Amino acid sequence: MFQQTWRRAAAAVVGLLTLTLVACSEEEPAKDLSGNRAGAMADYGVGDQFTATEPVSFSILYNNHTFYPLKEDWLLWSEITKRTNVKLEPVVVPASDYEQKRSLLIGAGDAPMIIPKTYHPQENAFVSSGAILPVSDYLDLMPHFKEKIEKWRMQPEIDTLRQSDGKFYVLPGMHEKPWHEYSLAMRADILDQLGLTVPKTWDDVYTVLKAMKARYPDTYPFSDRWHKPNPGGALLNFLGASYGTLAGWNYQHVTWVPNEKKFVYTGASEQYKQMLQFLNKLVAEKLMDPESFTQTDDAARQKLANGRSFVISANAQTLVNELRPDLAKTQPNAKLVKIPLPIGPAGEINPASRLENGVMISSKARESKNFVAMMQFIDWLYYSDAGQEFAKWGVEGTTYTKDAAGKRAPTPDVTIVGLNPTGSKHLQKDFGFANGVFAYGGKLDLVQSFFPPEEMEFQKVMNGRAPSPIVVAPPHPLTDEEREQASLWETPLKDHVTQNSLKFILGQRPFTEWDAYVGELKAKNSEQYLDMVNKAYERFQKSNG
Amino acid sequence: MTVENATQRPATARRRGIRPTRGYRIFQVVNGVILTGVVVVTLYPFLNIVARSLSDEAYIIAGRVTLVPRGFDLTSYRLIMSDAMFWTNYRNTVVYTVLATTIALVLTTCYAYVLSKPQLKGRGVLAGIAVFTMFFGGGLIPNYVLITSLGMKNTIWAVVVPNAISVFNLLVMKAFFESLPTELEEAAAVDGLNTYGILLRIVLPLSKAIIATMVLFYAVSFWNSWFTAFLYLDQQDMFPVTVYLRNLIAGATGAQSAGGVADADAVQAAATIQSVTIVLTTLPILAVYPFIQRYFVSGVMLGAVKG
Numbered sequence: 001m002f003q004q005t006w007r008r009a010a011a012a013v014v015g016l017l018t019l020t021l022v023a024c025s026e027e028e029p030a031k032d033l034s035g036n037r038a039g040a041m042a043d044y045g046v047g048d049q050f051t052a053t054e055p056v057s058f059s060i061l062y063n064n065h066t067f068y069p070l071k072e073d074w075l076l077w078s079e080i081t082k083r084t085n086v087k088l089e090p091v092v093v094p095a096s097d098y099e100q101k102r103s104l105l106i107g108a109g110d111a112p113m114i115i116p117k118t119y120h121p122q123e124n125a126f127v128s129s130g131a132i133l134p135v136s137d138y139l140d141l142m143p144h145f146k147e148k149i150e151k152w153r154m155q156p157e158i159d160t161l162r163q164s165d166g167k168f169y170v171l172p173g174m175h176e177k178p179w180h181e182y183s184l185a186m187r188a189d190i191l192d193q194l195g196l197t198v199p200k201t202w203d204d205v206y207t208v209l210k211a212m213k214a215r216y217p218d219t220y221p222f223s224d225r226w227h228k229p230n231p232g233g234a235l236l237n238f239l240g241a242s243y244g245t246l247a248g249w250n251y252q253h254v255t256w257v258p259n260e261k262k263f264v265y266t267g268a269s270e271q272y273k274q275m276l277q278f279l280n281k282l283v284a285e286k287l288m289d290p291e292s293f294t295q296t297d298d299a300a301r302q303k304l305a306n307g308r309s310f311v312i313s314a315n316a317q318t319l320v321n322e323l324r325p326d327l328a329k330t331q332p333n334a335k336l337v338k339i340p341l342p343i344g345p346a347g348e349i350n351p352a353s354r355l356e357n358g359v360m361i362s363s364k365a366r367e368s369k370n371f372v373a374m375m376q377f378i379d380w381l382y383y384s385d386a387g388q389e390f391a392k393w394g395v396e397g398t399t400y401t402k403d404a405a406g407k408r409a410p411t412p413d414v415t416i417v418g419l420n421p422t423g424s425k426h427l428q429k430d431f432g433f434a435n436g437v438f439a440y441g442g443k444l445d446l447v448q449s450f451f452p453p454e455e456m457e458f459q460k461v462m463n464g465r466a467p468s469p470i471v472v473a474p475p476h477p478l479t480d481e482e483r484e485q486a487s488l489w490e491t492p493l494k495d496h497v498t499q500n501s502l503k504f505i506l507g508q509r510p511f512t513e514w515d516a517y518v519g520e521l522k523a524k525n526s527e528q529y530l531d532m533v534n535k536a537y538e539r540f541q542k543s544n545g
Numbered sequence: 546m547t548v549e550n551a552t553q554r555p556a557t558a559r560r561r562g563i564r565p566t567r568g569y570r571i572f573q574v575v576n577g578v579i580l581t582g583v584v585v586v587t588l589y590p591f592l593n594i595v596a597r598s599l600s601d602e603a604y605i606i607a608g609r610v611t612l613v614p615r616g617f618d619l620t621s622y623r624l625i626m627s628d629a630m631f632w633t634n635y636r637n638t639v640v641y642t643v644l645a646t647t648i649a650l651v652l653t654t655c656y657a658y659v660l661s662k663p664q665l666k667g668r669g670v671l672a673g674i675a676v677f678t679m680f681f682g683g684g685l686i687p688n689y690v691l692i693t694s695l696g697m698k699n700t701i702w703a704v705v706v707p708n709a710i711s712v713f714n715l716l717v718m719k720a721f722f723e724s725l726p727t728e729l730e731e732a733a734a735v736d737g738l739n740t741y742g743i744l745l746r747i748v749l750p751l752s753k754a755i756i757a758t759m760v761l762f763y764a765v766s767f768w769n770s771w772f773t774a775f776l777y778l779d780q781q782d783m784f785p786v787t788v789y790l791r792n793l794i795a796g797a798t799g800a801q802s803a804g805g806v807a808d809a810d811a812v813q814a815a816a817t818i819q820s821v822t823i824v825l826t827t828l829p830i831l832a833v834y835p836f837i838q839r840y841f842v843s844g845v846m847l848g849a850v851k852g
Contacts, residue, residue, distance in 0.1 A: 066793045069630060070781055091779040094788055096795030104776065107686045110693060302608040329603035 031137065036371035039085070046143045050380035052085035056370045058377070059112035061105070062090035063098045063437050068428035076432030079395055086377050106131045106362070113365035113374060116437050119357045120161055123170045126360070127163050128480045133361040134167035141372055142379035144387075145171065152176050156472050157355050164477040164536070166544055171378065173356025173441035178471075180341065180352035180462045182238050185314035185323060188335040190215075201343045202242060202278060205311075209287040212310055220289035222282065223309035225300035230498050231293035232279075232505075234313045239278070241351030241468055242344025245271040251497070253490060253526075254533045256473035263476070263533050265526045267497035268518045274345065279505040290506055305330045314338050316455040320418065337454070340461040349468040356441045381438065388446055391439040394431055408449050417450050475544075476537035486532065489525045496524055591827075598622070598820035605817065621817040625825065630781065631789060635825075638768060638785040645705035645767040650759055652709050653718055658744055660715075661722035672719075679712045685776075692777050703777035704785070708770070714762055721755040722748065757840030761833075768830055790822050 236248030415423030601616025
């Protein structure tokens with residue numbers, strides 16, 4: 001009796017397994033979209049306003065930012081519906097743990113149709129499961145997206161998103177011009193006092209710091225912030241760019257060497273070493289606070305505000321919102337400026353990428369009868385000039401006005417980042433526009449439309465520089481097995497690089513041990529890793545080149 | 546706990562006319578010093594937060610706020626209290642905590658009482674089932690799928706049901722019930738009470754200490770929990786205040802991933818706003834604690850020593 005039941009259960013399990021296997025090996029759904037056109041426009045092209053031919057609704061994962069928590073009565077929602085006949089149904093996730101919830105929902109098969117705010121290569125984790133859509137198969141439904149790629153010559157950047165099957169799975173945000181934000185902020189009044197000019201190169205920065213130290217021997221002239229997620233995240237990132245390597249926040253295990261047409265292991269490269277040596281020099285001569293790499297942001301801000309340091313990493317936002325107000329309260333005469341990114345051995349480059357975070361589409365959405373309408377809607381909202389302007393500025397006449405020259409300004413009672421500070425309504429909080437979920441990238445004048453004049457100056461300098469050749473590496477997509485192997489190697493390698501970077505900078509490990517350190521990386525499979533990437537690059541060249 | 550014992554024992558000793566030994570006195574002094582140190586270390590961050598919440602932003606940035614608020618300022622309190630979402634979420638936390646604690650208490654008491662009866666058949670299996678979950682879990686995604694397919698997603702039940710039985714609490718309570726003299730229950734049975742009557746009229750009235758302890762354990766853990774709510778809820782107005790707080794703090798510190806453009810006032814006030822929210826969120830537990838603490842000490846001791 002028991003035996004029989006047992007056998008039956010076993011049979012059932014085997015049956016189930018077979019079913020799953022069959023389901024898995026099923027052919028890709030044919031690209032027949034005839035059943036998915038409900039609500040779609042028949043001839044939707046560049047310059048057209050998308051309006052669904054019948055009311056449709058799409059679920060969307062919504063990253064809820066504390067500075068502008070979602071409100072249901074936002075003009076954003078009603079105006080989207082008015083213009084496009086689309087009702088968005090947000091699944092609200094607190095921004096603090098957005099990524100975790102996204103993984104959970106996708107893993108559980110419960111993801112909304114539209115999944116924005118995905119930073120490449122985050123989508124890699126979901127590709128092999130088949131839970132997200134290879135959007136590159138459906139670009140024909142997105143005329144504005146295609147037009148932007150062509151007009152702005154984005155193809156090389158787009159190619160970096162490709163997976164080993166040659167497809168890409170995320171619709172990236174795109175900037176017409178690279179937008180580099182981070183650099184050093186310096187006390188201009190101290191520079192004046194010492195009779196110095198704004199430093200142009202990193203060597204000048206060294207000279208300036210030395211002069212500051214000579215005048216104020218009790219201070220560390222440079223005390224930095226942003227030690228998360230890895231020490232010196234921002235500084236190593238832009239300093240590394242000046243040295244031609246991908247360090248800090250943006251640490252990549254491999255860096256492309258354009259002249260030699262191959263990749264090198266970043267943490268073992270000569271450029272990386274030089275970058276560390278520069279910082280080591282600053283720390284050794286007590287020009288840079290050794291706590292820079294571990295202290296909290298607040299501690300670094302306090303030091304700057306109290307005149308115990310004069311230089312700090314900054315972007316336009318922190319300069320205006322944090323550093324200057326801090327100083328204004330403690331040292332009213334201080335003048336803080338963000339200097340153009342100092343030039344290093346890599347020459348006059350702009351290290352920013354033109355790609356932004358982007359949108360993933362759930363595979364389930366492909367089966368929806370409104371699939372085509374949804375792709376057209378995304379194309380309009382995220383990629384058409386009109387859609388981008390709408391997402392950022394709102395409704396002309398209500399939230400903003402445009403003068404004859406095309407310069408936008410908020411309407412008198414609307415305020416946003418220092419424009420119209422007396423306005424009673426906030427463009428983000430009260431209307432939902434300029435919202436990180438919908439508004440990013442776009443044409444230069446749109447991206448810069450919130451910038452204060454000094455930031456415009458900064459951008460002008462940066463845009464005069466050549467794009468960094470290492471930012472857009474040629475595609476080298478790994479296969480699933482390779483990626484699994486790679487992820488096993490990556491964590492110990494990265495930990496070792498991070499730890500030892502700090503040791504070298506702080507002088508806890510002398511540079512005479514550099515070769516030993518490179519040997520340790522090899523023992524952690526850096527060579528095999530590099531080999532795999534170089535092979536993947538050649539493979540992709542052969543099949544797609 | 547220890548402080549109380551330390552002061553009680555010599556008192557009784559003196560009454561009996563025995564002088565505490567020299568070694569014991571030294572122990573007392575050392576003990577006192579160490580515990581005072583612990584108190585300072587635990588209390589300081591909290592007092593600092595309270596002081597920050599009442600201070601002017603400029604003094605905080607200058608790093609001059611320690612224990613006493615400087616530049617007394619209530620703007621942040623006004624700002625937070627005028628945010629309707631904060632109060633909605635605060636109310637949610639209260640509702641979730643009360644309901645979840647009630648459910649947890651009923652379930653844990655029933656389970657523990659049953660387990661405490663040696664004559665129960667299959668007692669080992671029942672206990673085993675509970676203990677098993679201490680060491681093995683289904684994992685995040687299966688749990689999520691389970692809750693979703695039970696139709697509990699985006700309902701209050703997703704928050705108040707899944708963690709209703711904490712195995713640790715269950716075992717503490719079981720040990721307590723086991724320590725009750727069986728004669729009492731036998732006498733009650735002779736007097737004509739059935740099982741439920743014994744539990745409700747005899748056992749529970751004798752278990753106030755352990756029940757108070759359980760209320761405290763459960764209430765604090767539900768009050769502080771955010772993860773379940775974060776997993777199973779996706780509507781802002783259903784979140785507990787912990788999720789609100791977590792997002793607020795992350796938003797204020799995560800400069801790197803700040804999407805779009807930050808607003809000047811928001812960032813400006815961030816430091817005090819964090820403190821204000823923390824103070825407002827901890828306050829209720831803080832207010833309740835002293836009243837339950839009495840039971841708490843004896844409750845834990847009873848369960849622990851006699852089990």
